[in-house]
Structures are given as structure tokens and as C-alpha cells.
Amino acid sequence: MKILGILSIIFISINSAAAVTHSLRFLHTAAAGIPAFPEFVTVVLVDGQPFSYYDSQLRRELPRQSWTLQAEEPDFWERRTNKSIVDEQVFRSKVEMIKPSFNQTGGVHIVQLMYGCEWDDETGSIKGRWQFGYNGEDLMALDLKTSTWTAPTPVATFRKHKKDKDKGWAIRMNNYLSQGCPDKLKKYVSYGKSTLLRTESPLVSLLQKNFLSPVKCHATGFYPDRAVMFWRKDGNEIHEGVEQGQILPNNDGTFQMSIDLKLLSDSVEKKRYECVFQFSGANESIITKLEETKIQTNGVNPYEVIIAVVIAVIIFAAVIIDWFIVYKARKAADPFNVKKQMDL
Structure with missing residues (x-):
């Protein structure tokens, strides 16, 4: 060491x-x-x-x-x-x-x-x-x-x-x-x-910077520091796409740790994953299922991005259609004047 x-x-x-x-x-x-x-x-x-x-x-x-x-x-x-x-x-x-x-x-x-x-x-x-x-x-x-x-x-x-x-x-x-x-x-x-010899259970949270970033399972406030965290998919522990963090001390004498999961999939796929925290030697675990509603993020929700893009496309299409209707109406009323304006 x-x-x-x-x-x-x-x-x-x-x-x-x-x-x-x-x-x-x-x-x-x-x-x-x-x-x-x-x-x-x-x-x-x-x-x-x-x-x-x-x-x-x-x-x-x-x-x-x-x-x-x-x-x-x-x-x-x-x-x-x-x-x-x-x-x-x-x-x-x-x-x-x-x-x-x-x-x-x-x-x-x-x-x-x-x-x-x-x-x-x-x-x-x-x-x-x-x-x-x-x-x-x-x-x-x-x-x-x-x-x-x-x-x-x-x-x-x-x-x-x-x-x-x-x-x-x-x-x-x-x-x-x-x-x-x-x-x-x-x-x-x-x-x-x-x-x-005391035991303090952690507060476990799911964190994500944005919808393209890894999902971080973060546990804090636990004691002692003899603990493990891991990700499971369909009940089986996984290692691919997983990055394990170190156990770090908090100012109050407790500890914190985190483990990242690199995942690019839809919400249905996410439900197959869960984060597990366990004190070493203990039989019970704290299990946090990966659900969209549980993820805390400072980034933009992907669905909000999609909705915003759709709204922008609709507005743009409406403007084009409105312009086209006005143009057709003017052309029908005075085709020569419209042609003259287009030549200018």
C-alpha cells in the first residue's frame, strides 16, 4: 500500500x-x-x-x-x-x-x-x-x-x-x-x-448532472465506514459501465460514498437497475430503484427538451403557413403588384 x-x-x-x-x-x-x-x-x-x-x-x-x-x-x-x-x-x-x-x-x-x-x-x-x-x-x-x-x-x-x-x-x-x-x-x-460501535444508516440519493451524464448513487451520513455499494440489473450485480468512488469522511464523523452508472437508455430500461448499499457483514441492504422520478438533477429534462423542440417546430410551421396564406391572398387580389414586389 x-x-x-x-x-x-x-x-x-x-x-x-x-x-x-x-x-x-x-x-x-x-x-x-x-x-x-x-x-x-x-x-x-x-x-x-x-x-x-x-x-x-x-x-x-x-x-x-x-x-x-x-x-x-x-x-x-x-x-x-x-x-x-x-x-x-x-x-x-x-x-x-x-x-x-x-x-x-x-x-x-x-x-x-x-x-x-x-x-x-x-x-x-x-x-x-x-x-x-x-x-x-x-x-x-x-x-x-x-x-x-x-x-x-x-x-x-x-x-x-x-x-x-x-x-x-x-x-x-x-x-x-x-x-x-x-x-x-x-x-x-x-x-x-x-x-x-454505533451504526448510522445513510441517506441515499440518485443524482445526475444532465440526461446524458452517468447516474450517481450517493450515500451520506453512514457509520461505520465498513460498507459497500454496487449496482444491480435484474437482481444481478454488474460491473460494466460502473465507476466506484472512495469512502470519504464528513465533518460530523460520518462517511459518504458514491457509485456511478453510465446508462443511455429509455425509462423502461432504467427500471431494471437498482443501487444497493450494505454494511460489511450485514444481511440487510438499502435498495434504491432507478426510477426517473427519483433522480435529482440540475440539468434539463430530456422530455422538456423534446416538447420545446416540438413546440418550436409547430410555431415555425404556423408562421410559414400564415405567410403562405397571406401571400396567396395578395397574389389572387393583385397578381401584377405581387410580381412587381418580387422583382424588386
């Missing part, structure tokens, strides 16, 4: 799609050469929801959910702040240390780290992840099965060999991701269960 961009890292959930899987993610971003953007940002996510936030301008780590205030002992946030201050210094040095390896000096440079764990509360299985990136590309990742590093580029391979020599660090990180991290995650989920 590519290391995510800055804003995506901060705001978008990257937890598993399984219905009973919970996640704890630590996301660090160090940036150089970006005006008005903090040089260092740390975000902690629980099930994709912001748990805490720190940046080099605030210089403090702050809770992002009401239930996080009760999550730890009184000095928890002070200790988190102190740790983030240390991480800030480390990551700033990493930016300066990595740039020469890529023959780079000035310009924009970004170092990113994502690590954390996933816990399936039904099966009890645990998965850990540790990934390091530079300027939007994967640099190194920790293979938790072997406690060794993987690297996709020659420059990263050089750094991988240096990291492989520190077996103790890799083993300690592996132990943390398989034991310490899941223990924290389970505790945080229990504290925030009223928020994290």
Missing part, C-alpha cells in the same frame, strides 16, 4: 473492511518546504476516528473525542505531548538525513510513518503494520513474520541493510504491534463503544 498523502493521512480511515475488525493507527508526517503547513503532525486514529492530534505549531497533544478524556491516567496527555515533541525532533532530522540519499536539497520533502494494529473481536486475530515513506512513495516496511525490512527502491534497499543490523529494534516493535498495541486498542474501544 502506498503511503498516503498528508491530508489523507490525517483525515481518512484506513482500517480493515471486516465488520468486526477494530484498528489503532499512529500517523506521523514531517514536511519541509510547504508554506503555512506544520513541519510535523501526529494523528492517532481508533477505528478511523481521530483519537488525538499534535503539530509543531500547537506544541501540545490534544484529545479529539469526548471519551478520550477518560481513556488514561491524569498525566496521559502530558506524556503524549512529551513523546510527540521528541518524535518531532527525530522526524525533522530524518528529512535532512534522507534528502542526500535522493540527491535532493531544496523544494518540498515529506517523510511519513504509519504503524499500528488491527484486532478482530470475533476471531481474536491480530495484525500489525509498520510503513515508512518519503515524498509519497513507499520507502521501507517491516515484515512482522520475519522481523526484517522490505524496500522497493535501490536507495531504500541501502537503508534496509542498515536497519536489518538492528534486529533488537525490529523484534521490540514486532512485540509491541502484536501485544502492546492490541491491548491499548481493546481498552480504547471499550471506552468509546457508544461512538465506535
Whole structure:
């Protein structure tokens, strides 16, 4: 998986799609050469929801959910702040240390780290992840099965060999991701269960810019983000002419997503299609049939266009016929004068 961009890292959930899987993610971003953007940002996510936030301008780590205030002992946030201050210094040095390896000096440079764990509360299985990136590309990742590093580029391979020599660090990180991290995650989920374990159904709408554009099935206001959407025709899921959108966060902590259907057919054909929204692992679905009356659009209705064209043709024909009748009447009354006017 590519290391995510800055804003995506901060705001978008990257937890598993399984219905009973919970996640704890630590996301660090160090940036150089970006005006008005903090040089260092740390975000902690629980099930994709912001748990805490720190940046080099605030210089403090702050809770992002009401239930996080009760999550730890009184000095928890002070200790988190102190740790983030240390991480800030480390990551700033990493930016300066990595740039020469890529023959780079000035310009924009970004170092990113994502690590954390996933816990399936039904099966009890645990998965850990540790990934390091530079300027939007994967640099190194920790293979938790072997406690060794993987690297996709020659420059990263050089750094991988240096990291492989520190077996103790890799083993300690592996132990943390398989034991310490899941223990924290389970505790945080229990504290925030009223928020994290809730289910909010979406508002589903059919949208279309104009009668030649794809029909967009849009769902918003749902939680959690572990959901799927697809189009069906005659009860069967289809993929041809379908474009799937990403799950995106709303400002209120819920999510939205959409899926487009490219369809050029009459209203009878449209009735064979339906949009389906379903939470992962759930048996029930929200089904929205593709009916002309349900489509919201800012464009012109095709039937209105046809009617307008027909009316325009009738008016034009009436004008021609009226002119022809007047012409015939004048010619019958004074054929010589009419001929003279036509000669002029």
C-alpha cells in the first residue's frame, strides 16, 4: 500500500473492511518546504476516528473525542505531548538525513510513518503494520513474520541493510504491534463503544448532472465506514459501465460514498437497475430503484427538451403557413403588384 498523502493521512480511515475488525493507527508526517503547513503532525486514529492530534505549531497533544478524556491516567496527555515533541525532533532530522540519499536539497520533502494494529473481536486475530515513506512513495516496511525490512527502491534497499543490523529494534516493535498495541486498542474501544460501535444508516440519493451524464448513487451520513455499494440489473450485480468512488469522511464523523452508472437508455430500461448499499457483514441492504422520478438533477429534462423542440417546430410551421396564406391572398387580389414586389 502506498503511503498516503498528508491530508489523507490525517483525515481518512484506513482500517480493515471486516465488520468486526477494530484498528489503532499512529500517523506521523514531517514536511519541509510547504508554506503555512506544520513541519510535523501526529494523528492517532481508533477505528478511523481521530483519537488525538499534535503539530509543531500547537506544541501540545490534544484529545479529539469526548471519551478520550477518560481513556488514561491524569498525566496521559502530558506524556503524549512529551513523546510527540521528541518524535518531532527525530522526524525533522530524518528529512535532512534522507534528502542526500535522493540527491535532493531544496523544494518540498515529506517523510511519513504509519504503524499500528488491527484486532478482530470475533476471531481474536491480530495484525500489525509498520510503513515508512518519503515524498509519497513507499520507502521501507517491516515484515512482522520475519522481523526484517522490505524496500522497493535501490536507495531504500541501502537503508534496509542498515536497519536489518538492528534486529533488537525490529523484534521490540514486532512485540509491541502484536501485544502492546492490541491491548491499548481493546481498552480504547471499550471506552468509546457508544461512538465506535454505533451504526448510522445513510441517506441515499440518485443524482445526475444532465440526461446524458452517468447516474450517481450517493450515500451520506453512514457509520461505520465498513460498507459497500454496487449496482444491480435484474437482481444481478454488474460491473460494466460502473465507476466506484472512495469512502470519504464528513465533518460530523460520518462517511459518504458514491457509485456511478453510465446508462443511455429509455425509462423502461432504467427500471431494471437498482443501487444497493450494505454494511460489511450485514444481511440487510438499502435498495434504491432507478426510477426517473427519483433522480435529482440540475440539468434539463430530456422530455422538456423534446416538447420545446416540438413546440418550436409547430410555431415555425404556423408562421410559414400564415405567410403562405397571406401571400396567396395578395397574389389572387393583385397578381401584377405581387410580381412587381418580387422583382424588386
